[in-house]
Structures are given as structure tokens and as C-alpha cells.
Amino acid sequence: MSNNSLVSISDYSKEEILAILDSAAEFEANPNRKTLDGRVIATLFFEPSTRTRLSFETAVIRLGGSIIGFSDAATSSSSKGETLNDTIHMVSCYADAIVMRHPLDGAARYAAEVSPVPIINAGDGSNQHPSQTLLDLYSILKTQGTLENLTICLVGDLKYGRTVHSLIMAMSHFHPTFKFIAPDELKMPDEYKVFCQKNNIPFTEVNELTENFNDADILYMTRVQKERFLDLMEYERVKNVYTLKNFMLVNSKPNLRILHPLPRVNEIDPDVDSNEKAYYFRQAQNGLYVRQAIVSKVLDQK
Amino acid sequence: MEKELKVAALRNGTVIDHIPADKLYKVVSILHLNECAQQITIGNNLDSAKIGKKGIIKISDRVFAQVETNKIALIAPNAKINIIRDFVVVEKRALCLPKDIHEIVQCANPNCITNNQPVKTHFHVVTLGGEVILKCHYCEREVKREDAKIK
Numbered sequence: 165m166s167n168n169s170l171v172s173i174s175d176y177s178k179e180e181i182l183a184i185l186d187s188a189a190e191f192e193a194n195p196n197r198k199t200l201d202g203r204v205i206a207t208l209f210f211e212p213s214t215r216t217r218l219s220f221e222t223a224v225i226r227l228g229g230s231i232i233g234f235s236d237a238a239t240s241s242s243s244k245g246e247t248l249n250d251t252i253h254m255v256s257c258y259a260d261a262i263v264m265r266h267p268l269d270g271a272a273r274y275a276a277e278v279s280p281v282p283i284i285n286a287g288d289g290s291n292q293h294p295s296q297t298l299l300d301l302y303s304i305l306k307t308q309g310t311l312e313n314l315t316i317c318l319v320g321d322l323k324y325g326r327t328v329h330s331l332i333m334a335m336s337h338f339h340p341t342f343k344f345i346a347p348d349e350l351k352m353p354d355e356y357k358v359f360c361q362k363n364n365i366p367f368t369e370v371n372e373l374t375e376n377f378n379d380a381d382i383l384y385m386t387r388v389q390k391e392r393f394l395d396l397m398e399y400e401r402v403k404n405v406y407t408l409k410n411f412m413l414v415n416s417k418p419n420l421r422i423l424h425p426l427p428r429v430n431e432i433d434p435d436v437d438s439n440e441k442a443y444y445f446r447q448a449q450n451g452l453y454v455r456q457a458i459v460s461k462v463l464d465q466k
Numbered sequence: 467m468e469k470e471l472k473v474a475a476l477r478n479g480t481v482i483d484h485i486p487a488d489k490l491y492k493v494v495s496i497l498h499l500n501e502c503a504q505q506i507t508i509g510n511n512l513d514s515a516k517i518g519k520k521g522i523i524k525i526s527d528r529v530f531a532q533v534e535t536n537k538i539a540l541i542a543p544n545a546k547i548n549i550i551r552d553f554v555v556v557e558k559r560a561l562c563l564p565k566d567i568h569e570i571v572q573c574a575n576p577n578c579i580t581n582n583q584p585v586k587t588h589f590h591v592v593t594l595g596g597e598v599i600l601k602c603h604y605c606e607r608e609v610k611r612e613d614a615k616i617k
């Protein structure tokens with residue numbers, strides 16, 4: 165097993181997180197550094213995720229490395245019944261590191277155990293997606309100038325949304341205050357509230373979006389998915405209540421920035437896009453620099 | 467006298483007593499006693515003042531490693547384990563849950579890699595506010611000790 169793998173955000177200490185963010189800032193200043201000349205990175209996408217794959221592949225190419233791999237399971241040997249173990253061993257004969265997305269929870273941890281080369285988890289089922297969390301942190305740091313003592317509102321699907329769970333874990337190093345805004349069906353699970361209590365992180369819970377974020381520094385929106393609801397009437401109601409509209413931002417703090425892991429559906433009205441507080445498109449661009457930093461760290465390249 | 471008729475005395479080996487009756491065959495299974503060549507006496511649904519109906523297992527000429535007996539702590543934490551030599555109890559072994567549990571527990575998450583590929587299960591044992599929780603090493607889902615599904 166390779167110890168350099170990145171499976172879960174909790175694999176990184178506070179110092180390692182900060183080092184990644186520093187490194188990402190250097191890549192933002194100078195994205196084309198050919199430190200991976202001659203290195204081969206595999207991107208194995210057992211389920212399609214064009215956004216994440218293009219971001220990782222661009223990161224590698226801008227560092228001068230080359231890409232091999234596949235973009236969905238139908239074109240890979242796993243569709244012929246090959247085990248993940250066998251695919252990883254085969255690919256590690258060719259590649260110096262593997263970026264992997266897989267539909268099964270825990271696939272990345274397992275791959276990291278059996279792989280002779282480092283694994284970068286680009287999403288394993290509904291479990292972990294650490295590069296998303298690191299780019300969220302980078303966006304927060306960039307817009308606020310600090311990660312310390314911020315008030316962060318998490319909105320939408322707090323029950324199944326893995327990005328918000330990972331964000332709580334990662335922010336726990338930096339003395340945050342959280343506000344959880346979610347309908348009853350999609351409330352923050354107890355284990356994360358217990359985690360906050362154990363780490364002395366203050367939080368409040370409310371179930372309406374309107375006017376509940378006027379003290380916030382970050383408004384982190386997530387997608388409310390129809391398939392999470394047993395009662396479709398309830399979904400229709402929630403969908404409308406949880407749409408952020410431009411007029412709702414009138415009394416928000418000047419430094420407030422709105423983040424969203426994208427793609428959005430209707431939780432942010434397009435009339436917010438032109439507001440200077442809307443940051444979600446630039447957030448996605450930050451992903452490139454953060455992934456350059458991650459690939460470099462995993463391959464011990466500065 | 468009646469007791470001795472039900473479960474014969476053991477010269478050398480291991481006695482596992484005070485197993486809740488409904489957990490007896492789980493204990494048999496996790497210790498792989500079906501593959502054990504030594505003489506085994508199994509009693510179940512015996513009257514117990516402490517726990518109502520209990521089970522007892524006596525295995526001749528065999529002493530289990532601590533890591534093996536600790537698996538019992540998962541399903542029958544109050545079972546008593548005595549090591550016998552020449553009819554005398556030479557060791558009363560305390561049960562303690564291991565930090566890591568391999569193979570015997572099945573992950574409750576149907577989308578977990580361990581339920582879909584030939585991957586052995588692995589759980590971390592954590593105590594959360596006095597409650598014992600098993601956390602899947604792979605999918606990171608948590609389950610309470612009493613809800614854990616034993617393979």
C-alpha cells in the first residue's frame with residue numbers, strides 16, 4: 165500500500181491541509197509548471213463525472229504529466245466482471261498515481277490498501293470526495309482571507325450531502341460557528357452534531373432559509389434532490405422555500421460569499437449570479453489549482 | 467448432581483459459560499467450532515438465575531487465543547470464559563472488545579465495497595458517549611454494537 169494516498173479529508177492534518185492551500189495559491193499564480201514531465205497519471209472513472217475528471221486531467225496536463233484511463237465503467241474491463249483489485253493492479257503497472265471515482269462506498273480506501281501506487285479519491289459512492297472539500301476550503305480562505313472564526317451556513321440537503329459533512333470535519337480545525345438550515349427530512353445527522361459538540365463547535369439549526377444568514381460569512385448551498393423525498397408534495401414545498409433569491413441578500417454581510425459544489429438545479433435563482441457575493445463559478449475554477457496541489461503532494465513533487 | 471449430568475466436567479480445555487441462549491450458535495459460528503476436531507459439549511436453554519436461559523460450551527484440550535475469545539465480547543459481552551487444567555480453573559479470562567474486528571461483522575450498507583466485491587470486512591470499535599459503535603473501515607458508516615450484523 166502507498167501511504168501517499170488521499171482517500172478522506174480526515175487523512176490530512178491541519179498542517180497538511182494548510183500546506184495544500186498554500187501550494188494551490190502558488191499554482192494559481194503560476195499554473196503551468198512542468199514538474200510532472202514524464203509522469204503518467206491514470207484517471208479511472210467507474211461512474212461518469214465529467215466535471216471532476218476534466219478538472220483533474222487539466223491539472224495533470226498543466227503540470228506536464230500524461231493521462232491514461234477511462235471515463236465510465238462501460239468502456240473498462242470492470243464491465244467484464246474484473247474485480248477492483250485486479251483493475252488497480254493492472255493500471256498500477258502503467259501509472260505513477262491513480263485518480264479514481266467509483267460508485268461503491270469505501271472503494272477508495274480499499275483501492276489504497278491494495279495499490280502499489282498512490283490513490284486519489286475523486287468520489288467513492290456517497291462516502292468521501294476530499295478534493296471537493298479542499299477546493300471549498302481554498303475558496304473560503306481566498307474570499308475571507310482566513311479560515312479562523314468564521315460563521316458558516318450550510319443549506320439544503322444536510323442529511324445525504326457528503327460535501328457538507330466533509331466540510332464540517334475539515335473546518336473543525338479552525339474554530340467555526342455553524343448554522344444548519346434544512347427541511348426536517350434532510351436535517352444534519354446526529355453523528356455530525358455530536359462531532360461538533362465534542363469539538364466545542366457552536367451550531368444552531370433552523371428549517372427555513374429566509375433571513376437566517378445575515379450574520380454569515382459563508383453561505384454554502386447544496387442541491388435538494390427530488391429522489392430524497394418520500395412525499396413529492398413535500399418536495400415541491402421545500403424546493404421553493406430553499407431557493408436563494410437575490411433580494412434575500414440585502415441584509416447580508418458585505419464579505420458574505422455564496423458557495424455551491426455544482427451542478428445546481430433550482431436552489432440558487434439565476435438572478436443571484438450577477439451579485440458580487442456569488443462565488444460558485446470561481447469556486448469551480450479553484451478546483452484546478454487545488455487538484456494541481458493534490459497531485460503534486462501525492463507524487464512528492466513541489 | 468443434576469448439573470453434572472447435563473454438562474460433564476472437563477479435564478483440560480475451555481469452558482464458555484453464561485452465553486445468552488439466543489447467542490449460543492453465533493458463538494459456535496464465530497469460533498468456527500464446526501471445524502474443530504476436539505471433543506465439544508454444547509448445552510443450551512439451561513436455567514440460569516442471572517440471565518434466564520443460557521448456553522454453555524466446553525471444548526476439550528483447546529485454549530483459544532485472546533484475539534479469538536475477544537470476538538465473543540461482540541455478541542455476548544457477559545459470557546464467562548474459564549481455562550481448565552486437570553479439572554481446575556487456571557484462568558478466568560476477561561472479555562474485551564478488540565480495537566479492530568475483521569471478517570465476522572457484515573456491513574449494513576448495501577452499497578459498501580465489502581458487500582459487492584471480494585473484500586474482507588474490517589470495523590473499528592469506538593466508544594461514543596458510553597455507547598460502543600462499530601465503524602466500517604471502508605464506507606465509514608457506523609452501527610451500534612447491538613445492531614451489528616454477525617456473518
Ligand SMILES: [Zn+2]
Nearest residue numbers: 573578602605
Ligand atoms: Zn461498509
